[in-house]
Amino acid sequence: AQSVAQPEDQVNVAEGNPLTVKCTYSVSGNPYLFWYVQYPNRGLQFLLKYITGDNLVKGSYGFEAEFNKSQTSFHLKKPSALVSDSALYFCAVRVGQGTPLVFGKGTRLSVIA
Amino acid sequence: EAGVTQFPSHSVIEKGQTVTLRCDPISGHDNLYWYRRVMGKEIKFLLHFVKESKQDESGMPNNRFLAERTGGTYSTLKVQPAELEDSGVYFCASSPQRTSGYEQYFGPGTRLTVT
DSSP: OOEEEOOOSEEEEETTSOEEEOOEEEOSSOOEEEEEEEOTTOOEEEEEEEOSSOSEEEOGGGOEEEEETTTTEEEEEESSOOGGGOEEEEEEEESSTTOOOEEOOOEEEEEEO | OOOOEEEOSEEEEOTTOOEEEEEEOOTTOOEEEEEEEOTTSOEEEEEEEETTEEEEOTTOOSTTEEEEOGGGSOEEEEESSOOGGGOEEEEEEEESOSSSOOOOEEOOOEEEEEO
16 A cells, blocks of 8 residues: 655744755555645645656755655755745655545644744 | 636535535546545545546545536535534545646645534
């Protein structure tokens, strides 16, 4: 069975500092990995994905993530955090095209001015 | 291009009542998914339509939940009768086709509160 772990319920970072939101996964087969963000009273917005190719993927709003197959991780990063990045972040995985996503519990990011 | 829309945005009903949630996917998207997030927990898959056919309904909790997708366009999810544990946010998502690495596009969700 597929699973995703986001080990931190909450991440606090000062504005301007780099941020990392952690994600590890467990699948049988090649994973398709995704990060979504949910702002208050909004739906899930797609940030970035890894399907194949370069392990470092860049997405919206200056975010990036690195696929590490040996560590089965897909951590989300940003070099300089903004207060507006404060939101709930979800990591998700699926195996195979068109299949449902399996989500982590989410990590709440708080960027403090 | 319009995104995925869901109606209502919020519904409060009493235990034992019926509620119907609606999802309008992005036009032309064959795949439609329903997910649910119970307070503080993971977003869980409920079911997957390809056009009007149910491709996978392994996540449906029980037979109180009925999903339809008439003509392969919008979808409805009916809960009858509702129980307290059905409370949560119900998300709908769509994606264009099966044979690609497309991400799923999510709607804003329907917050269901059963009292």
